[in-house]
Amino acid sequence: MSTVTRAAAGDVSAYTFANADEQGRTQLQILADILDEHSTGMLLRAGITTGWRCLDVGPGGGTITTWMAEQVGPSGHVTALDLDPRHVTGGDNITIRKDDVRTADLPPGEFDLIHVRLVLLHLAERDAVLDRLVAALRPGGVLVVSDWDATDRNMLLQAPTPQAAEAFNAFQDGLLAALEANGADTGWARRVPLAMRAAGLEVVDTVVHNRLWAGGGAGNLLHESNSHQLHDALLARGMTVEQLAALREAMRDPQTLAYCYWMFTTIGRRPH
Template identity: 30%
Template sequence: MYPSAPTPGQYGETVFPPDQAGEDERIDFGALAYDDITVARLRELGAGPGWNCLDVGAGTGSVARRLLGELGVARVLAVDRDVRFLAARPRPGLDVLETDISAPGLAPGRFDLVHARFVLMHLPTREQLIARLGELLVPGGVLVLSDAIDLTSEAAPASPYSRAVRAMWQGLRDTIGTDVTWTPRYPQLLHGIGLASVAAEIHVPPLFPGSPISRFWAGTWDRARATMTATGLVDDADVDAAIRYLDSPGCAALSPGMITAWGRRPPAGRGT
């Protein structure tokens, strides 16, 4: 039996409430920035016809739908704490489950692919969850985890943009526990749960006026304004200046990027 539907107020709902107008558009801008990279990696790892897949924190379902469409997998179970955007875009082969992936007792099946993107960085029990997600794989199945990685904000010259990035991470950590400092450990963590063929890559999408990632950050900072200013690292004028900079021809900053790590459950009877 699945756990009951999640209660509101945890994780991103406190800063990015799903019922706020335009939240699905903000999520989709992030998808436009990263989906091609994600889908290419899943294809390279063998996702295709016959595969049964779990997409954790599926958001608006962009990856789930591309798994079913472009890659031709058999089924995708899309899990999220709030499934209004998934329910609004149904398609054959897509099953939707509204629940908290960290809830005790959740056992949604066995999968050829378990994928989670921009999820674990928000959860305090991330290491236990990585082990749990690995247990959901069939022998030979692959676990693919992606999260944010920030390579530059601590070393970048002081500017409204760099202050906004620092204030965002600090504000999200203060309010919902987001932490991206540990994400470079993904390969070691996947090795640690017994997965084989572990590897990782980093993608940093370019910032330029009107690009999906620029529009994603602009929407994110506007919604997280109160959280960011509460840190004391920025004020409203700094946030406004950072958003304007994203749309300026002189924008020369490096966006926070995405680290993706993966590993495969060894076939039955074989070790790593």
Template identity: 30%
Template sequence: MMRGVTDDGGYLLDNRQAEAGERFDALAALFNASTFRHVEALGIGPGRRCWEVGAGGPSVPSWLAARVGPAGHVLATDIDVSWMTAGAGYTVRRHDVGTDPAPDTGFDLVHARLVLVHVPQRAKALATMVSALRPGGWLLIEEADPALQPLACPDEHGPAQRLANKLKHDFRALMAGRGVDLAYGRTLPRLLREAGLTEVGADASFPLSGPACTTLEEATVRQIRGRLLDAGLATREEIDEHLANLAAGKLDVATSPMVSAWGRRP
């Protein structure tokens, strides 16, 4: 789940907004295949215990529940659990990983995607997730790194693309001003080693274009529209023009690289 912390304790990308469901679906289409590939490579299978941190929507916990089967257990937590359904093969619990202690221990897998970069207490949150692992258990953290690739349209060949990149710069300014670490993804291998994990590795997924990229951009811009206007970073005309360009299929919109890093508790 991708969220941006605001100065009033809320989130730029609030799960209570209607666009949240569109964003969850787009993120699933873009990144679930990579997430599932990593989980499979870590040997998570029938009978395993998993904690999905900041689950947001149901797609990842549902897949994990099917993978571990009835002999396993999946706990899905978030500060807002309204998009998940109890009784869907996994346990749902409200939990703030930045402030609350681990909800349980002895997990074979703890996974978080697009969570820590937005948590002000991210060092504490990471330590909490490590503490929840059993010896030999795996931590898999996936975070976008907007500073690695800051453009909405890397192929900036015209005014529509320049506008898209201007608005992406404005969005990044909002996030940075509210404590979001825009370069956190690249630090994950080092942080996992410093947390005492072994067998640390990392790679990145970087969608450059496609319908899910466009859907994600549209939903995100609609969600932050008011924040951009209130901050004086963009005009209504700029936002409306960008949304019209997206709807007309004029843009190849990229995502930030998604860094996946994993490590094992000795």
């Protein structure tokens, strides 16, 4: 029987990546390059249209916030909520809120659409946050949740050298250990439909997205960027300076072929 794992009472979490880091803007642009086409397609599938009131949780670089604002037009509105929204651009129908989704005031029944990408997997309090987001939906409103699933470790198809392959695997081990130490659940994305049902939503659809990237492509440049942000944490978890250098070189080598993480996007609707 399937079950939904909920974080234990009192669990807390910390974001592993920081928008303020010198790699922050680069990382967010890479994520947009990898994911925005998929995300906008799913938001269209969710029905976004003129006049909707939307909430974009964890907007990062703000590319989806801006796109949503274009879709809802001047009669609609988008609120971008982030702990550090420094990279989000405002607009006539965009409100930028610097706040924590775990504690932010979210008026009940306020939004037609809530979009959450690469946020909930990081939060030990994800189930409580999901409940808060559901309450903020109007009856008939939709919640779109996108998260990586990092449980599949067969990502590397080809590396330029055995040393590069070893460095890639060591990097993945260290990265996932750092995420989990901060409260992340790298398998949560697969269980989102169950969590949505437990929170009272009707699950409309789940789509799984991935593609193969050569070295120099966004999927591999993400690993390079992450390795810089987590440099000290990776060394503390057993990687060597030589391995980090080998990883970064391989992520730009056209001979490298690697899949990205699987992106699970689930659409849930609040019953009327």
